[in-house]
Amino acid sequence: MKGKILYAGSFDPITNGHLDMIDRSAKLCDRLVVGVTENLSKKARYPVEDRLNMIRMATSHLDNVDTESFTGLLADYAKRLGVEAVVRGLRVTMDFEYELQMAHMNARLYANGIETIFLMTNPAYSFVSSGLVSEVFTLGGDVDGLVPSSVLEYMKNLHREERRKDESIGIAGRA
Numbered sequence: 001m002k003g004k005i006l007y008a009g010s011f012d013p014i015t016n017g018h019l020d021m022i023d024r025s026a027k028l029c030d031r032l033v034v035g036v037t038e039n040l041s042k043k044a045r046y047p048v049e050d051r052l053n054m055i056r057m058a059t060s061h062l063d064n065v066d067t068e069s070f071t072g073l074l075a076d077y078a079k080r081l082g083v084e085a086v087v088r089g090l091r092v093t094m095d096f097e098y099e100l101q102m103a104h105m106n107a108r109l110y111a112n113g114i115e116t117i118f119l120m121t122n123p124a125y126s127f128v129s130s131g132l133v134s135e136v137f138t139l140g141g142d143v144d145g146l147v148p149s150s151v152l153e154y155m156k157n158l159h160r161e162e163r164r165k166d167e168s169i170g171i172a173g174r175a
């Protein structure tokens with residue numbers, strides 16, 4: 001496809017499922033824009049700046065991918081960028097209803113001017129979500145192989161910093 005595609009999400013943090021979507025979507029267009037924003041129905045674990053850093057590290061092998069943050073409606077951002085389409089991943093059938101609603105709403109906001117393309121998530125990552133990864137990691141579980149290795153190192157460093165701060169005010173956390 002000529003032109004740009006937008007892959008937007010909260011990426012809190014980026015997982016190997018996201019990265020697989022980025023790798024595959026980047027092959028479908030001239031430029032892929034990874035747009036990081038808040039999902040108002042989720043409480044973010046990582047600040048946007050850290051999420052951007054993690055995505056940029058994980059996608060440094062791709063030369064047609066730009067990563068940036070945005071606020072407000074995805075539809076407005078997609079229009080400003082002038083993308084050909086928005087891409088979203090479907091892991092399991094349960095994802096479909098929510099994704100279908102969003103696709104229709106985004107299309108409606110610009111009188112059917114925004115196309116959503118769905119890619120099936122790699123089955124190896126069909127059970128992986130940022131929320132689950134974040135919870136397992138925070139409670140001391142092993143998430144190796146579920147997030148890019150550079151991202152895991154970044155998460156560990158952030159966690160060490162948080163622990164140092166917590167210890168200085170007497171709060172316990174992940175070992």
Ligand code: PNS
Binds near residue numbers: 042
């Ligand atoms: O990775 P996520 O959390 O599933 O992504 C959801 C996201 C961020 C794409 C969605 O919440 C969104 O589009 N947020 C921007 C605000 C907006 O446009 N809301 C209306 C969506 S129809």
